[in-house]
Amino acid sequence: MSSTIESPPESAKSVEHLAAATVRLAGDSGDGMQITGTQLTNTSALAGNDVATFPDFPAEIRAPKGTRAGVSGFQVHFASEDIFTPGDHLDALVVMNPAALVTNLPDLKSGGILIVNEDNFESRDLKLANLEENPLENNSLDDYRVFRVPMTNLTRKAVEMVETEDGKGLSQKVADRCKNFFAMGLIYWLYGRDLDPTLRFIREKFGKRPEIVEANERALRTGWNYGETTEAFISSYQVEKATLPAGTYRNVMGNQALAWGLLTASKMSGADLFIGTYPITPASDILHELSKFKEFGVRTFQAEDEIAAVCSTIGAAFGGAMAVTSSSGPGIALKGEAMGLGMILELPMIIINVQRGGPSTGLPTKTEQSDLMQVMYGRNGESPLPVIAASSPSDCFDVAQEAWRIATSFMVPVILLSDGYIANGAEPWRIPDVADLAKIEIKHPQATEGEEFQPYARDERLARPWALPGTPGLEHRLGGLEKQDITGNVSYDPDNHQHMTDVRQQKVDNIADAIPEQAVVGPENGDLLVVSWGGTFGACTTAVERCQREGLSVAHAHLRYLNPFPRNLGDLLSRYQRILVPELNMGQLRAILRAKFLVDAEGLNKVQGKPFAVTEIVDKIKTLLA
Amino acid sequence: MATELPVLKPADFASDQDIRWCPGCGDYSILAQMKKMLPTLGFPREKICFISGIGCSSRFPYYMETYGIHSIHGRAPAFATGLKNVRQDLMIWVITGDGDGLSIGGNHLMHAIRRNLDINIVMFNNRIYGLTKGQYSPTSPLGKVTKSTPMGAIDNPLHPLSIAIGCEGSFVARSIDVNIKHLGATLKRAAEHKGTSFVEVYQNCNVFNDGAWDYATDRQTKADNVLELEHGKPLIFGKNRDRGIRLNGMNPEVVELGKGISEDDLLFHDEKADEPSLAYLLSRLRNEDGFPEPIGVFRAIDKPKYDEQLNQQIEYARETKGEGSLEKLFHSGDTWTVS
Ligand SMILES: Cc1ncc(C[n+]2csc(CCOP(=O)(O)OP(=O)(O)O)c2C)c(N)n1
Ligand code: SF4
Ligand SMILES: [Mg+2]
Numbered sequence: 001m002s003s004t005i006e007s008p009p010e011s012a013k014s015v016e017h018l019a020a021a022t023v024r025l026a027g028d029s030g031d032g033m034q035i036t037g038t039q040l041t042n043t044s045a046l047a048g049n050d051v052a053t054f055p056d057f058p059a060e061i062r063a064p065k066g067t068r069a070g071v072s073g074f075q076v077h078f079a080s081e082d083i084f085t086p087g088d089h090l091d092a093l094v095v096m097n098p099a100a101l102v103t104n105l106p107d108l109k110s111g112g113i114l115i116v117n118e119d120n121f122e123s124r125d126l127k128l129a130n131l132e133e134n135p136l137e138n139n140s141l142d143d144y145r146v147f148r149v150p151m152t153n154l155t156r157k158a159v160e161m162v163e164t165e166d167g168k169g170l171s172q173k174v175a176d177r178c179k180n181f182f183a184m185g186l187i188y189w190l191y192g193r194d195l196d197p198t199l200r201f202i203r204e205k206f207g208k209r210p211e212i213v214e215a216n217e218r219a220l221r222t223g224w225n226y227g228e229t230t231e232a233f234i235s236s237y238q239v240e241k242a243t244l245p246a247g248t249y250r251n252v253m254g255n256q257a258l259a260w261g262l263l264t265a266s267k268m269s270g271a272d273l274f275i276g277t278y279p280i281t282p283a284s285d286i287l288h289e290l291s292k293f294k295e296f297g298v299r300t301f302q303a304e305d306e307i308a309a310v311c312s313t314i315g316a317a318f319g320g321a322m323a324v325t326s327s328s329g330p331g332i333a334l335k336g337e338a339m340g341l342g343m344i345l346e347l348p349m350i351i352i353n354v355q356r357g358g359p360s361t362g363l364p365t366k367t368e369q370s371d372l373m374q375v376m377y378g379r380n381g382e383s384p385l386p387v388i389a390a391s392s393p394s395d396c397f398d399v400a401q402e403a404w405r406i407a408t409s410f411m412v413p414v415i416l417l418s419d420g421y422i423a424n425g426a427e428p429w430r431i432p433d434v435a436d437l438a439k440i441e442i443k444h445p446q447a448t449e450g451e452e453f454q455p456y457a458r459d460e461r462l463a464r465p466w467a468l469p470g471t472p473g474l475e476h477r478l479g480g481l482e483k484q485d486i487t488g489n490v491s492y493d494p495d496n497h498q499h500m501t502d503v504r505q506q507k508v509d510n511i512a513d514a515i516p517e518q519a520v521v522g523p524e525n526g527d528l529l530v531v532s533w534g535g536t537f538g539a540c541t542t543a544v545e546r547c548q549r550e551g552l553s554v555a556h557a558h559l560r561y562l563n564p565f566p567r568n569l570g571d572l573l574s575r576y577q578r579i580l581v582p583e584l585n586m587g588q589l590r591a592i593l594r595a596k597f598l599v600d601a602e603g604l605n606k607v608q609g610k611p612f613a614v615t616e617i618v619d620k621i622k623t624l625l626a
Numbered sequence: 627m628a629t630e631l632p633v634l635k636p637a638d639f640a641s642d643q644d645i646r647w648c649p650g651c652g653d654y655s656i657l658a659q660m661k662k663m664l665p666t667l668g669f670p671r672e673k674i675c676f677i678s679g680i681g682c683s684s685r686f687p688y689y690m691e692t693y694g695i696h697s698i699h700g701r702a703p704a705f706a707t708g709l710k711n712v713r714q715d716l717m718i719w720v721i722t723g724d725g726d727g728l729s730i731g732g733n734h735l736m737h738a739i740r741r742n743l744d745i746n747i748v749m750f751n752n753r754i755y756g757l758t759k760g761q762y763s764p765t766s767p768l769g770k771v772t773k774s775t776p777m778g779a780i781d782n783p784l785h786p787l788s789i790a791i792g793c794e795g796s797f798v799a800r801s802i803d804v805n806i807k808h809l810g811a812t813l814k815r816a817a818e819h820k821g822t823s824f825v826e827v828y829q830n831c832n833v834f835n836d837g838a839w840d841y842a843t844d845r846q847t848k849a850d851n852v853l854e855l856e857h858g859k860p861l862i863f864g865k866n867r868d869r870g871i872r873l874n875g876m877n878p879e880v881v882e883l884g885k886g887i888s889e890d891d892l893l894f895h896d897e898k899a900d901e902p903s904l905a906y907l908l909s910r911l912r913n914e915d916g917f918p919e920p921i922g923v924f925r926a927i928d929k930p931k932y933d934e935q936l937n938q939q940i941e942y943a944r945e946t947k948g949e950g951s952l953e954k955l956f957h958s959g960d961t962w963t964v965s
Pocket of ligand 2: 654830
């Protein structure tokens with residue numbers, strides 16, 4: 001459904017024009033900050049801005065209320081220009097309690113707007129946040145434009161009139177839950193946002209409970225009116241439409257785009273989708289999303305553990321399905337043995353790793369890129385598998401189809417890397433024309449009269465035939481024991497093992513012939529090449545652009561294909577004086593590049609559960625080129 | 627139009643691979659009975675698939691001229707689950723051992739059985755790890771001396787059928803490698819059951835655990851130590867069929883017929899009982915406790931099947947929502963146009 005967007009309610013106050021704004025809403029885990037942030041994202045995108053988001057929440061579902069551990073935030077960057085990151089520093093910060101204030105304040109620009117729910121700054125609240133003094137009452141906030149708003153009380157008043165079935169009106173607990181919509185209304189006023197999309201959302205989400213619909217609507221409008229009528233706010237801001245390429249757009253989140261990409265690959269190849277998986281943050285939403293689409297023939301299987309998940313996936317691949325398993329690092333560790341089996345069986349499937357902070361349980365809700373070595377080398381024996389990585393939420397859509405194309409044309413499990421930042425981030429996505437989507441061709445052999453079927457005979461790419469159970473005359477057995485070339489029978493022959501190992505490696509290497517050469521943005525040779533992969537795409541792109549504008553000789557190569565690398569990568573690396581590899585790990589791609597190409601690549605590395613700030617990369621580039 | 631199926635013989639199910647089990651191993655007999663039984667089903671050979679884990683027993687699929695996967699240790703039920711979910715048309719057999727199925731793969735076995743997919747699981751129970759050369763297994767008796775338990779095993783053994791029943795198994799049966807008629811008939815019943823069938827086969831490992839089942843196979847003793855279950859019939863056993871099992875309160879006891887005790891006083895077998903209590907009680911009868919060990923079908927009930935329901939959900943979604951459309955999906959919710 002395409003919806004016409006009415007112009008926002010007019011503000012009578014003056015309006016300042018901005019190229020971009022970065023806003024973060026932060027509160028307790030139970031304060032509804034994620035909903036608020038998602039709504040601001042959608043509304044900004046609908047208003048024609050480019051947007052990038054960074055939701056950040058604790059691993060605990062309900063960490064102790066009011067504590068620093070329980071703070072949940074959502075950052076939205078919206079702009080009239082092309083943007084790739086959620087922004088380094090905040091133009092505006094909304095905090096619902098003292099814990100949210102102290103944990104988020106360092107990111108607010110000096111002179112930035114700070115909107116505080118002052119009702120939550122009682123001594124009890126301060127104590128929960130481990131604060132000795134009330135920051136609203138000392139001079140710690142002098143650097144900012146502080147707006148103290150009694151949100152809780154104003155919200156309670158706003159919803160007082162709401163009638164309930166029992167005639168008692170809303171309980172205070174329910175009333176207080178509406179205050180995120182008050183905050184939203186105020187931010188909408190501040191940035192000239194239209195209320196309609198959120199009003200529609202409220203009606204859809206709470207439609208069965210009219211009193212909740214009414215209360216949230218009232219809270220939203222009251223927030224907007226507060227901005228308009230209170231003298232404290234002198235003017236509001238306007239971020240003009242971005243000039244995006246023509247087309248119809250929608251917002252997508254990374255895991256959603258990944259699920260839709262899988263669905264698309266299934267349709268384009270005519271193989272029904274099977275996903276065998278086990279819930280784990282931040283990958284679970286892929287399962288949730290796909291389980292909605294049974295009418296596409298999608299079979300979702302929530303297995304008893306990750307081992308069963310990947311094994312069921314291999315079983316489904318044997319049966320001819322488009323077989324997928326999804327997890328995060330800890331689950332991928334469990335899948336290791338079976339992934340090796342999948343590779344020696346030479347069946348097509350996709351293994352998704354939405355990375356999170358590790359090792360072990362690590363930082364489940366935070367992002368990291370530290371599973372590259374795991375997926376490259378984390379199996380017993382010589383077990384090469386192709387690896388490709390998504391670079392942004394919308395890129396997940398394309399990468400999912402690319403993974404299935406490689407898997408089926410080379411008869412090999414393909415590892416698809418995403419990460420928590422991409423998975424939960426959102427951005428506008430230009431909806432493709434379904435008629436333009438590329439088909440993925442799949443062939444299954446039939447028996448030939450008088451010819452014995454050879455399950456490990458190979459085509460020119462070294463792919464073996466995908467013969468399906470049910471085909472008369474092609475009965476064959478697959479297994480994890482080393483197999484004889486061509487026949488697939490068990491073989492302990494030393495030379496054969498060497499040969500099969502070489503062939504399996506060569507087959508993966510051959511994929512380099514079927515992928516594009518690596519592109520660079522910037523000069524074709526020069527002082528510095530920034531090499532990145534995965535979710536750091538946005539920060540690296542922005543940082544390099546900024547340095548290029550300042551006249552520095554720096555180029556950027558963002559890798560989608562990590563195994564095998566594009567054919568021209570070695571040559572490309574040799575054309576620059578220095579190579580910088582920024583990664584949210586301790587230098588995993590860098591180590592691989594050094595080993596493979598004998599180049600003196602340098603790293604910019606951090607594992608703090610946070611994406612790179614653009615300035616961190618800019619600073620590093622400048623230091624290297626100084 | 628149904629074309630007539632070619633009539634297959636046991637030899638049609640033999641692959642061209644040399645069989646590598648030790649001479650005298652009980653696995654040979656199970657393989658022979660499987661090859662003999664399958665042609666009697668009139669099921670197309672190309673639609674049959676054997677999936678195994680790792681162990682001597684798990685070499686089974688290599689010897690069958692059907693589709694097959696020799697997978698990894700303990701996980702065969704999970705492979706079978708994935709395959710059955712996408713290919714309901716196939717007849718899938720899982721071949722597992724007592725170590726493969728109850729030790730490393732216990733979790734998968736449990737969940738496959740509870741889901742009640744329409745698959746058949748055969749556990750070759752030799753009460754030992756054969757392939758790794760003789761360590762004790764989860765079914766080895768207490769005190770068992772093996773390579774890894776020189777002073778005797780100290781973990782309590784599991785009873786495979788009690789586990790299967792505890793997992794809500796809809797078809798649970800037992801047979802013996804050398805009891806070939808019974809074995810063939812039991813495998814056939816398992817094949818014909820709709821839902822997960824679980825069959826434990828007493829299998830002799832003549833190299834590492836020879837004679838583990840002697841009491842149940844020896845000509846002299848087997849009639850006294852084995853009780854053949856028949857649906858609706860009283861539990862009678864013994865060379866002269868003069869002994870039976872009766873309930874004393876909640877507990878089973880062995881009684882002699884005659885002397886005031888008639889067949890009517892005995893426990894009657896009911897494989898179709900909704901409640902699994904009787905089947906469970908039968909699964910607990912152990913030779914070492916002075917009971918005959920039942921063979922045959924303990925339980926065979928009709929229950930919803932996971933694969934069937936999954937596919938029904940898909941059909942229902944298609945009926946109610948229509949075939950999925952990417953166009954509709956991409957444009958659902960809020961969109962905007964840039965010109
Ligand atoms: C992950 C893994 N761990 C251990 C082994 C070694 N292993 C192979 S078979 C086996 C035990 C087999 O016992 P059982 O299932 O009873 O089969 P049997 O050989 O007795 O038929 C073990 C421990 C393995 N192959 N893989
Ligand atoms: S070791 Fe035992 S179970 Fe394995 S093949 Fe030999 S006799 Fe059979
Ligand atoms: Mg065994």
